[in-house]
Amino acid sequence: MLRRLLIFCVVASASLVFTGPSFSQTFARIAAWNQQGVRFDNAGVHKINKPAELRTAIAAIDPDVIALSEVNSRESLDEIVATPFSNGSTYKVDMDNNQPVPQMIAVLFKDSPNISVTNRRSIPGSDEGDPTRMRQAWAFDVKIRNFDFLLIAVHLKSGRETEEREIRTCQVRAISRFISAHTEAIGEKDVLVMGDYNMVPTQDQRNFANLSPGKQNNEYLQFISSTLSGPSHIGECLNASDFKGNLLDGFSISRQHTGEWTGYIRIQQLQALLPSMWCGKYKATISDHLPLIARFRVDGADDD
Helix, strand or coil, rough: HHHEEEEEEEEHHHHHHHCHHHHCCCCEEEEECCCCCCCCCCCCCCCCHHHHHHHHHHHCCCCEEEEEEEEEHHHHHHHHCCCCCCCCEEEEEEEECCCCCCCCEEEECCCCCCEEEEEECCCCCCCCCCCCCCCCEEEEEEEEEEEEEEEEEECCCCCCHHHHHHHHHHHHHHHHHHHHHHHCCCCCCCCEEEEEECCCCCCCCCHHHHCCCCCCCCCCCCCCHCCCCCCECCCCCCCCEEEEEECEEEHHHHECCCCEEEEEEEEECHHHHHHCCCCHHHHHHCCCCCCCEEEEEEECCCCC
């Protein structure tokens, strides 16, 4: 009897080895963050590199996939992912190394056999035909276990004036055309558009309307970030924990097709989460943006 019990325990222990996190993961954390890697002095000289701070922040976010904007260079991200993070995660980088603007876009994703990021391409017209001044949007094919989707990472034109809103309208129309062409030509209907929209819900409705393919009340995209109440951009710190700003960062999904979304989306309050951090220090040393994080089921049948 004792021998049979020992054999059972060995078999049970062995089975636990094969049901670890990489095999039993049921949800994925997908995030977008303007990491504000690019800062300049008064003479316009780029002057900041902060790998330790970004490593600490990304470990706190703990994303499976994260779209980053304002990336300095491929080398700066390679430095960040060179060794495992404090939570034990390791990451890979996917980005175009020759983006002609200093504020680049990249995707980081966990080094796991269950996660792939492929087929990177720029979105035609999303830079308004001026690639040295405007930031292109980038598309990636992403698969996390059973959940596959088109990820579009954006950093749209900033500014609150009419001219800047018109530029954004042209940019988002180009992205909308790309989404329509992609979903018509390919069976994949799941689309996630995420990043620094520089668009405020209610104030920039024309921008939002032009980003989503489809007619009014039947838009293709559901702007899940527009349900959030707090600002994602820190305009001014009022005290150690409170600030004012706008919800400039955005996250949208396919309204009728992304059933994998769990209903969870949050602004990650990094300034309160990181050790020895407060609003003013966070804004001065890390970023003036907070990341958006959404959660998706990845263990069910793909709904396309």
